[in-house]
Structures are given as C-alpha cells and as structure tokens.
Amino acid sequence: MKLDQNYDIETLAVRAGYTQTAEQENSEAIFPTSSFRYHSAQQAADRFSGAEEGNVYSRFTNPTVRAFEERLALMEGGEACVGTASGMSAILSTFMALCESGDHIISSQSIFGTTKVLFNKYLAKFGLEVTFVSQTDVAEWQAAIQPNTKAFFLESPSNPLTEVADIKALSVLSKSANAYLIVDNCFCTPVLQRPLALGADIIIHSATKFLDGQGRAIGGAVVGSNEVVGEEIRGFMRTAGPTMSTFNAWIFLKGLETLSVRMEAHCIRAQALAEWLDTHPAVETVFYPGLTNHPQYELANVQQTGAGGLLSFRVKGGQENAWKVIDATEMLSITANLGDAKTSITHPATTTHCRVEPEARLKAGITDNLVRVSVGLESVRDIKADLARGLDSLAF
Numbered sequence: 419m420k421l422d423q424n425y426d427i428e429t430l431a432v433r434a435g436y437t438q439t440a441e442q443e444n445s446e447a448i449f450p451t452s453s454f455r456y457h458s459a460q461q462a463a464d465r466f467s468g469a470e471e472g473n474v475y476s477r478f479t480n481p482t483v484r485a486f487e488e489r490l491a492l493m494e495g496g497e498a499c500v501g502t503a504s505g506m507s508a509i510l511s512t513f514m515a516l517c518e519s520g521d522h523i524i525s526s527q528s529i530f531g532t533t534k535v536l537f538n539k540y541l542a543k544f545g546l547e548v549t550f551v552s553q554t555d556v557a558e559w560q561a562a563i564q565p566n567t568k569a570f571f572l573e574s575p576s577n578p579l580t581e582v583a584d585i586k587a588l589s590v591l592s593k594s595a596n597a598y599l600i601v602d603n604c605f606c607t608p609v610l611q612r613p614l615a616l617g618a619d620i621i622i623h624s625a626t627k628f629l630d631g632q633g634r635a636i637g638g639a640v641v642g643s644n645e646v647v648g649e650e651i652r653g654f655m656r657t658a659g660p661t662m663s664t665f666n667a668w669i670f671l672k673g674l675e676t677l678s679v680r681m682e683a684h685c686i687r688a689q690a691l692a693e694w695l696d697t698h699p700a701v702e703t704v705f706y707p708g709l710t711n712h713p714q715y716e717l718a719n720v721q722q723t724g725a726g727g728l729l730s731f732r733v734k735g736g737q738e739n740a741w742k743v744i745d746a747t748e749m750l751s752i753t754a755n756l757g758d759a760k761t762s763i764t765h766p767a768t769t770t771h772c773r774v775e776p777e778a779r780l781k782a783g784i785t786d787n788l789v790r791v792s793v794g795l796e797s798v799r800d801i802k803a804d805l806a807r808g809l810d811s812l813a814f
C-alpha cells in the first residue's frame with residue numbers, strides 16, 4: 419500500500435512501504451533471493467543501465483529491504499532511506515560517501531564508544547580530522563568550525579548520561595558552516611524525535627535497538643534527502659556492500675509495526691523508575707530527561723515527545739556498590755545491549771566505556787558508581803523490586 423506523509427506515524431509504521439504481491443498476503447512477505455530474472459535481454463540491459471527501475475541484485479535492490487527503507491523514511495519524514503548491515507556500517511557508509519581526505523568533522527564527545535573508535539582509528543587513516551565538543555554547549559560547536567568542516571555528528575539523548583543536544587540550534591550553525599548535521603536517532607526513534615523536522619540533514623539508526631525492539635537482529639539505516647542519501651550513500655552501499663540482510667529487514671519491518679506502542683510503554687516505565695530511584699536513599703543522582711531536575715528537561719520537553727527508555731544513576735559509594743546493585747538482580751539482563759523488551763542493566767565504566775582513558779571517562783561523567791538501565795517492557799513493580807534488592811541492602 420502506498421501511503422504518504424498525510425498519515426500519522428502510527429499508521430505509517432503499520433502499513434507504509436509495502437506492496438502486496440499476487441498472493442494477496444496480509445503480512446509482509448520475505449524475498450530471500452540474491453538475484454532477479456528479466457523477461458528479456460533488453461530488460462536486463464535496461465535494469466543494469468538504470469533506464470528501467472526495478473530489482474537487479476540483492477546487494478542493492480531487495481523488496482523486503484526496500485519495504486523497510488520506505489517505511490522508515492516516511493516515519494522519519496525523509497525522502498530516502500538506505501538499510502545497512504549494522505548501525506556502525508550506516509555511520510561508516512555515511513562518512514565514506516560524503517567526506518574526503520582533509521575534511522573536518524565536529525562530533526559531540528558523548529557518542530557511542532565504537533563510533534569514536536571508528537573516527538579516531540579508522541577514518542583518521544584516510545585523513546578525516548575530528549574535533550570532539552560538548553553535547554550541550556552550542557558555543558563549543560561554533561568555536562570548533564573550520565573552513566573544511568564537512569559534518570556535525572551527535573546522538574541525543576546521549577548514552578549513558580542522557581544529555582540532550584539542541585538539534586535546532588546546531589542545525590542553524592551547521593547550515594552557516596555549510597556542513598551536514600548528522601543525528602544518530604537510535605535512542606528516540608522517529609516516534610519520540612524527528613531530527614529532520616528540527617533541521618538535521620541525515621539520520622542514522624542502529625535498527626538493532628528499538629526498531630527491532632526484541633534483541634533479535636543486527637542492522638542499521640541512513641535517512642535523508644534523495645540527493646544525499648538516495649544517491650550518494652546508496653551509491654556507496656551498493657558498491658561497498660554493507661547490505662542489510664533480507665531476513666533482518668523483515669524482522670525490522672515487523673518491529674516498526676509495534677514501535678509506537680512500545681516506545682510509549684518504555685517511556686512510562688522509565689519515568690516511573692526514574693522518579694522512584696530519585697527518592698531512594700542509596701542513590702546519589704538519577705539521569706533521565708523526564709525528571710524536572712534534569713539539566714535539559716525543558717529542551718527535551720519541546721524536542722522530544724517522550725523522555726525515552728534509557729536512564730542511568732549513581733549509586734552512593736564506589737564501584738563496589740554499583741556492582742552490588744547489578745549482581746543482586748535476579749530478573750534483569752546484565753548486558754550492554756539496549757532497546758529490548760527485556761530490561762538490561764550495565765556498568766558503563768567497565769563495559770561500554772572501558773576503552774576510554776580513565777581521566778577522559780571521569781571528565782565525561784562516567785564515574786565508577788554509575789549504573790545504566792535500558793528499561794524494557796516488564797512490569798514496573800517487578801523491575802523496581804529487582805533493583806531494590808541491591809539498593810536496599812546498602813546502608814544509607
């Protein structure tokens with residue numbers, strides 16, 4: 419069914435992007451085929467030359483992947499979407515397609531650790547220079563602009579401290595610098611935040627997280643204009659081949675159908691949990707954009723339609739007490755993954771951020787007593803009880 423922007427996001431999530439086959443199936447079909455057949459030599463020639471649109475080869479044209487791409491593009495309000503093998507390959511494809519040796523990138527310092535490694539270890543080898551700045555201080559971004567600045571990069575809210583970047587203000591700045599504003603929208607998804615409407619040029623997704631929502635598959639996506647994403651980034655993906663698997667595309671396509679109700683449920687649970695943690699005597703600080711004491715509470719309120727499923731908190735005492743809280747849980751998953759129906763708990767300093775130098779880690783606020791929770795879909799009562807086991811055992 420061809421749906422357009424006039425439908426609400428909940429409707430697009432369920433129905434956009436898919437054309438029923440002659441079998442008249444109601445649930446989307448999977449097309450696990452590497453190649454496609456042509457009616458004639460002429461048609462083959464026309465498909466290869468691009469004179470005729472249509473399927474050629476599943477590295478770059480597959481109906482299941484295309485359905486996912488069209489659905490996500492409409493949900494984000496973008497013209498084009500390219501599905502990729504992972505969130506990291508979405509980021510890699512974006513920079514490989516848009517940047518060249520000698521270009522400069524300004525990035526928030528509060529980004530996914532592996533993205534930092536990609537910038538510092540790999541893209542640096544090809545002459546890309548990156549300046550890391552504060553997630554929340556727009557003046558730092560402005561001061562970092564150079565004549566060769568090609569892109570601004572950020573994710574908001576950040577992981578694990580949930581700092582919120584002012585996407586609108588940064589888009590004004592990036593436009594004045596003639597640079598792309600690239601936003602990793604993994605934590606909010608289009609249900610809670612639409613970066614293109616706020617002035618961003620390109621959206622990155624790790625579909626592995628909330629888009630799947632049940633921790634089953636690895637995938638990613640890039641969303642933006644026809645010119646930049648539909649041509650440049652698709653061109654790189656087609657040539658280099660970090661393609662989304664057909665089976666995974668089907669999982670993500672079905673994941674999108676329930677995304678809006680899941681995000682709403684994640685937000686409700688995370689809010690209740692954050693408010694409860696905020697009053698617990700063994701907790702020093704809670705980081706959640708839905709709390710009125712969050713430094714960017716007002717901004718999050720206008721930029722997002724919900725505060726999200728991620729929160730973190732500092733346990734009174736040091737690492738020992740943080741680990742006690744984690745190890746006392748019986749139901750929660752001790753894992754660094756996030757965006758799952760299963761609530762996960764992790765100790766960032768020794769897992770997701772262990773490769774960051776201790777001094778830089780402290781400067782970024784990733785203290786040894788910090789615990790991150792990706793709030794899932796279990797009952798709030800049960801999640802609280804599991805966290806209370808450890809917290810209540812600490813004498814404060």
Ligand SMILES: *Cc1c(COP(=O)(O)O)cnc(C)c1O
Nearest residue numbers: 504505506530573604624626637
């Ligand atoms: C997980 C994650 C990525 C990387 O995605 P993969 O699918 O694991 O490659 C990128 N950005 C953010 C914010 C993430 O949480």
